[in-house]
Amino acid sequence: PKPIYLKDYTAPDYRFAKVVLDFELGEEVTVVGNTISVEPTFAAGGDPRPLFLNGDPTVELAGVEVNGTALDASAYVLTKKGLTITAPPAAPFELKITTKIKPQENTELEGLYKSSGNFCTQCEAEGFRRITFYQDRPDVMSEFTTRITADKAKYPVLLSNGNLVDSGDLDGGKHFTVWEDPFPKPAYLFALVAGDLGMIEDKFTTKSGREVALRIYVEEHNLDKADWAMVSLIKSMKWDEDVFGLEYDLDLFNIVAVDDFNMGAMENKSLNIFNSRLVLATPQTATDMDYSAIEGVVAHEYFHNWTGNRVTCRDWFQLSLKEGLTVYRDQEFSADMNSRGVKRIGDVARLRMAQFPQDAGPMAHPIRPESYIKMDNFYTVTVYEKGAEVVRMYETLLGKDGFRKGMDLYFERHDGQAVTCDDFLAAMADANGADLTAFKPWYSQAGTPKLDVTTEYDAAAKTFTMTCTQSTPTTPGQSDKKPVLMPIAVGLLASDGSDMELTLEGEAGAAGETTKVLRFSEASQTFVFTDVAEKPVPSILRNFSAPVRLSTDLTQEDLIFLMANDSDQFNRWEAGQTLTRALLLDLVEKAGKGEELVMDQAIVDAMRNIVNLAKEKGADKAFIARAMALPSEGELSEMVVPADPDVIHAARDFVVKTLAKELKEELLWTMRDNTSEKYERDGESRAARTLKNTCLALLSYLEDPEIDAEAFRRFKTADNMTDQISALSALSGRADCVEREEAIDAFYEQWKHDPLIMNKWLGLQAGASLPNNVENVKRLVDHPAFDIKNPNKVYSLVGGFVGGTPINFHAADGSGYEFLGDIVLKIDKLNGGVAARMVGGFTRWRKYDEKRQEMMKAQLERIVKTEGLSENVFEIVSKSLE
Ligand code: B3K
Numbered sequence: 001p002k003p004i005y006l007k008d009y010t011a012p013d014y015r016f017a018k019v020v021l022d023f024e025l026g027e028e029v030t031v032v033g034n035t036i037s038v039e040p041t042f043a044a045g046g047d048p049r050p051l052f053l054n055g056d057p058t059v060e061l062a063g064v065e066v067n068g069t070a071l072d073a074s075a076y077v078l079t080k081k082g083l084t085i086t087a088p089p090a091a092p093f094e095l096k097i098t099t100k101i102k103p104q105e106n107t108e109l110e111g112l113y114k115s116s117g118n119f120c121t122q123c124e125a126e127g128f129r130r131i132t133f134y135q136d137r138p139d140v141m142s143e144f145t146t147r148i149t150a151d152k153a154k155y156p157v158l159l160s161n162g163n164l165v166d167s168g169d170l171d172g173g174k175h176f177t178v179w180e181d182p183f184p185k186p187a188y189l190f191a192l193v194a195g196d197l198g199m200i201e202d203k204f205t206t207k208s209g210r211e212v213a214l215r216i217y218v219e220e221h222n223l224d225k226a227d228w229a230m231v232s233l234i235k236s237m238k239w240d241e242d243v244f245g246l247e248y249d250l251d252l253f254n255i256v257a258v259d260d261f262n263m264g265a266m267e268n269k270s271l272n273i274f275n276s277r278l279v280l281a282t283p284q285t286a287t288d289m290d291y292s293a294i295e296g297v298v299a300h301e302y303f304h305n306w307t308g309n310r311v312t313c314r315d316w317f318q319l320s321l322k323e324g325l326t327v328y329r330d331q332e333f334s335a336d337m338n339s340r341g342v343k344r345i346g347d348v349a350r351l352r353m354a355q356f357p358q359d360a361g362p363m364a365h366p367i368r369p370e371s372y373i374k375m376d377n378f379y380t381v382t383v384y385e386k387g388a389e390v391v392r393m394y395e396t397l398l399g400k401d402g403f404r405k406g407m408d409l410y411f412e413r414h415d416g417q418a419v420t421c422d423d424f425l426a427a428m429a430d431a432n433g434a435d436l437t438a439f440k441p442w443y444s445q446a447g448t449p450k451l452d453v454t455t456e457y458d459a460a461a462k463t464f465t466m467t468c469t470q471s472t473p474t475t476p477g478q479s480d481k482k483p484v485l486m487p488i489a490v491g492l493l494a495s496d497g498s499d500m501e502l503t504l505e506g507e508a509g510a511a512g513e514t515t516k517v518l519r520f521s522e523a524s525q526t527f528v529f530t531d532v533a534e535k536p537v538p539s540i541l542r543n544f545s546a547p548v549r550l551s552t553d554l555t556q557e558d559l560i561f562l563m564a565n566d567s568d569q570f571n572r573w574e575a576g577q578t579l580t581r582a583l584l585l586d587l588v589e590k591a592g593k594g595e596e597l598v599m600d601q602a603i604v605d606a607m608r609n610i611v612n613l614a615k616e617k618g619a620d621k622a623f624i625a626r627a628m629a630l631p632s633e634g635e636l637s638e639m640v641v642p643a644d645p646d647v648i649h650a651a652r653d654f655v656v657k658t659l660a661k662e663l664k665e666e667l668l669w670t671m672r673d674n675t676s677e678k679y680e681r682d683g684e685s686r687a688a689r690t691l692k693n694t695c696l697a698l699l700s701y702l703e704d705p706e707i708d709a710e711a712f713r714r715f716k717t718a719d720n721m722t723d724q725i726s727a728l729s730a731l732s733g734r735a736d737c738v739e740r741e742e743a744i745d746a747f748y749e750q751w752k753h754d755p756l757i758m759n760k761w762l763g764l765q766a767g768a769s770l771p772n773n774v775e776n777v778k779r780l781v782d783h784p785a786f787d788i789k790n791p792n793k794v795y796s797l798v799g800g801f802v803g804g805t806p807i808n809f810h811a812a813d814g815s816g817y818e819f820l821g822d823i824v825l826k827i828d829k830l831n832g833g834v835a836a837r838m839v840g841g842f843t844r845w846r847k848y849d850e851k852r853q854e855m856m857k858a859q860l861e862r863i864v865k866t867e868g869l870s871e872n873v874f875e876i877v878s879k880s881l882e
């Protein structure tokens with residue numbers, strides 16, 4: 001397979017003004033008519049230019065007509081990759097393509113496929129070419145009309161994008177609908193659904209008075225589970241009006257939930273298709289985390305209507321233009337709906353856990369990649385989450401109002417267009433009269449920048465000086481890195497813990513400002529605060545103002561002080577993380593050398609203070625729960641070379657156990673104090689629930705029969721999924737405990753009819769840190785609750801094993817690696833996209849000791865040599881071996 005390069009981009013020679021699609025959905029064969037109004041974009045005269053239409057080997061070409069006349073086979077060339085009309089007419093013409101496809105055999109779940117007996121589509125990035133031949137690229141935007149014909153009894157619901165303009169019954173028990181979408185769009189936003197579905201309905205009146213019908217389609221037996229998604233949709237529509245002035249633009253907005261879906265959800269114009277795990281929820285079947293995920297993703301897909309659909313990407317290298325921006329928007333939405341500080345902490349934790357490793361490994365790429373083999377491999381945490389951080393930095397640099405001005409100008413300039421990341425930067429710069437040249441490398445450089453800060457207080461001059469140095473590590477194909485403009489938000493704390501008012505040398509200080517945003521853009525730069533009355537404790541990179549790895553000269557004492565006093569909630573959490581990270585890394589080193597492990601009493605006390613905060617009136621319990629969580633084994637393994645998962649596990653286990661022992665009374669008290677009689681879903685109840693279950697999780701490390709019994713009792717009496725799964729989870733890692741098996745079996749019996757809950761059941765067992773857990777996982781592959789064709793099940797079981805339990809995946813005998821190698825090859829025969837995500841478990845093989853390196857590399861080599869490998873897996877594996 002050959003890579004595609006950003007530098008090779010050329011604009012299309014032909015515009016598609018209008019497209020009329022005609023689907024005859026069948027059980028054996030589906031026939032697709034595709035009539036396109038084609039217009040050359042080049043000046044008349046000269047040689048004719050060929051028209052290339054992307055295609056796929058699964059699509060059978062059944063006819064090509066130009067202006068109503070069938071084309072002779074000599075007038076086109078058909079290959080595995082597509083169809084070329086060699087010499088099309090020089091003037092606008094009508095092209096009609098007829099194809100035959102078999103959605104029922106489509107296990108890749110890209111293009112048109114079947115899920116639970118219903119037809120549905122997934123076209124982003126390049127799925128439309130698996131339906132018909134087309135210029136399947138985002139800069140080709142056209143107006144779509146879609147006619148769907150199908151059996152009426154089997155498929156009573158027939159949906160596509162836009163407005164319903166016609167429908168009726170046909171002979172032979174069939175019926176049809178016709179949909180017209182007035183907004184020109186790229187093919188990746190096309191959608192079709194045909195099935196037997198129930199529906200809930202609500203409405204929203206936009207700020208200019210348009211009444212929009214809102215419908216959520218689910219399988220009939222799930223009708224009681226769609227309310228939260230509807231509530232989330234309505235909140236999103238309102239928020240986008242309030243915060244960005246963005247209004248919905250059609251009279252209808254549909255969401256459809258399907259069980260078989262590669263990703264989370266898809267923003268098709270007016271017909272969003274969702275993985276059912278991101279729609280369906282009741283307190284008994286979904287956790288608080290599921291509720292937040294639904295709220296965030298429903299918002300995300302809705303927000304795409306402007307950031308993605310109305311203004312789309314010129315080419316797929318620009319993916320972060322819509323994804324980074326839309327993730328930023330959904331993060332802000334969720335922050336406004338919930339606790340802002342806690343949301344930020346969660347987002348940064350995820351960035352560190354998933355994106356930093358990617359940026360340090362063989363798949364490292366800039367948020368605007370320069371090449372790809374399979375675009376689907378670039379729907380990454382880098383493009384999404386780091387992309388969102390880059391958008392957030394504009395906001396930090398330009399201020400909320402400045403950012404809004406930039407957004408307004410972006411829409412004013414580009415509504416209805418397919419544009420680039422440069423266009424976004426230009427809108428931000430122009431709307432604010434700002435020079436953002438030094439910001440550009442964020443788009444082209446991979447790797448997480450390092451930021452070092454050293455400080456000095458001059459008591460005589462009353463100045464506080466910060467010296468900042470930055471460097472970005474080498475990444476594959478990029479050795480020469482430029483310094484990049486980053487905002488560093490800083491506060492200075494006085495000895496009483498309060499924020500000082502800040503004046504920066506050479507700048508008129510705004511009165512009362514207690515957080516300053518430093519514009520740091522050179523390799524090294526010095527910033528001087530003046531009129532600093534006493535030696536301050538600096539709070540650096542508040543709210544994580546740039547996605548970097550920070551190191552400072554703060555002492556343990558400073559960190560404990562910040563943990564207790566910083567007005568910036570993020571940095572209060574961060575101080576605790578920095579402290580415990582340092583402790584853990586020190587212990588990892590000691591454990592590696594076989595030395596005795598000793599706990600640092602100062603950290604026990606700091607943690608005790610955190611837990612005790614819960615006693616205070618109005619305590620932020622969600623924050624306390626967050627602050628109690630230690631850096632994960634995965635995060636730590638990124639910081640140790642070579643990483644030994646057993647040693648890291650031992651060190652972390654030691655710290656958690658010691659904390660649980662030392663804080664046992666406080667934890668028991670807090671757990672009981674936050675246990676409520678009855679389930680409620682308001683913010684306070686959710687926070688108390690999180691705190692309670694965090695205490696239980698910690699206590700379970702004591703391996704104390706009384707705690708096990710308490711967990712089991714909580715498991716049996718839980719009136720909601722959050723509590724039930726937390727109790728089960730507390731038991732699931734306990735090796736010799738009778739309650740464990742009993743709870744796992746009882747949960748299965750209770751919920752085996754619900755595939756979404758079975759995902760949790762599989763995931764929990766897969767991720768348990770039990771000795772030799774790979775055997776359990778292998779058994780579960782053959783369990784009726786597992787289905788290798790269903791992406792959710794694979795992500796839960798295989799993904800849960802790889803991501804959740806380093807000691808088992810990295811088992812010294814190589815059994816975990818062998819399991820992953822075997823199953824990746826099986827999955828790849830069905831679904832290359834899903835297999836590619838799972839094979840990612842091997843990409844960081846160079847991080848480990850020699851023996852593990854050898855074993856992982858052997859798996860990669862075995863995979864890459866396999867005949868008939870998908871391009872998806874080939875790309876990840878070959879890049880990992882480079
Ligand atoms: N845009 C889709 C992702 C499509 C996945 C393509 N393999 C979901 C989202 O980001 O909203």
Ligand code: ZN
Nearest residue numbers: 300304323326
């Ligand atoms: Zn998105």
